[in-house]
Amino acid sequence: MGTFSLSVMLVGAVITLAALATSHTFSVFFPGLLEGAWLTVQIAVCGSLLAVVMGTVSGLAKLYGPRPLRWLAVTYIEIFRGTSALVQLFWLFFALPLFGISLEPFTVAVLGLGLNVGAYGAEVVRGAVQSVSRSQWEATIALNMTRLQALRRIILPQAFIAMIPPWGNLFIELLKSTALVSLITLSDLAFKAQEMNQTTMRTIPIFTLVLLMYLVMSLCITIGMKRLEKTAAKGMPRGRSV
Template sequence: MRISKTRAVCGVAATALLLGCIATQPQLRQFVPALLKATVMTMQITAGAACVAVPMALIAALMKMYAPLPLRWLAIGYIEVFRGTSALVQLFWLFFVLPHFGVELQPVPASIIALGLNIGAYGAEVVRGALQAVARGQWEATIALNMSFATAMRRVIIPQAVVAMIPPWGNLFIELLKSTSLVSMITVADLTFRAQQLNQFTFKTVPIFTLVLLIYLVIAVLITIGFRTLEGRASQGMRRKS
């Protein structure tokens, strides 16, 4: 774990150094402020969508596994629809179709909701798999201790399942980051949108999109480092409890 973390840190440092070297070139300095401002928007959408995705994944997984049949069908329908259709179509549906039913969403909220629901559907299967991976003996122990279902989930089952959830959730968060490029299609001024604008005005395609590629890479590596650190701490916490 330590070696992997060191490699990740070295990777992000090298990428950031390369990004800095490119960004300080005289002919590219003019693009940096606009791209950095757009990067903030991309990170805000990523964070907002993550705040939607995580609780939706947990709720949908628990409903699919333990809820009464009508709620179980609802959870299954949500998971299958959002996993089985394009994220871009979902984004268009929320932004362009909902107004026909009297519901209008601004571009940024529509982006956050669409991407959050999309990633939440994938995350629900991650949560379900992690819960099912908890040893049967742990469930039997909660029954022997006369714990209620809610107490057993909160104190025993979910804490153990979280350790198994963290690595795939790291992958989903990186996928979420990459999916934010879709929001440029509904005029959100994210990193991709701003890069396209700059390219149309200056025709400096190679340097602009090289900068954008490196920015996305730095953020993705930072997400990877964060989740590996979280995974290590969660594993240590479980070992101390056991």
């Protein structure tokens, strides 16, 4: 969908939320849900940062690292992509304390989601770096750059543009996965919704509001990433290089 349609949807969703906030049936649940939404945002932001770091490091390690580092990266990527995010969270939350390491629920949430999405991000980074034309590498050799210089100044800036759309998808995935942390006792948006649902049994207003709130957050990410892509790609030649 184009940015315009997405913006229309975002405005529509925000207006619906605002309208519902003024109606009596819905407004009771608003403060609690907003509190939950704030925690969701915090987890999503911290998790995304960790995911970007993990993705970049392990993606580059898989491509250019010395052999032991490469194996480590591949093991990390395969384990976290091969198992369920929920199982990973539960393992960090329930099984890790039995090995003597107890973590705060918030830390578990950020670690679990960040590591999970980071593993997918590693493949994104790898694909983006490999998509940079070979001749760019050859040109850096001709200019007598070291490999590190070439990577930092020539390859990564170009790969960065190719990375933006898939990272946007991953951030949305991560935002949606934050609903899982409600199952490890964090009172995020999904947890608040369930809690209110159990005490008031007013399912329709609660879950409608929650869906709308998640929709607004996701749309913000989508639109933001589209804009970032546009800004980053400014001045880049369009189309496939020959």
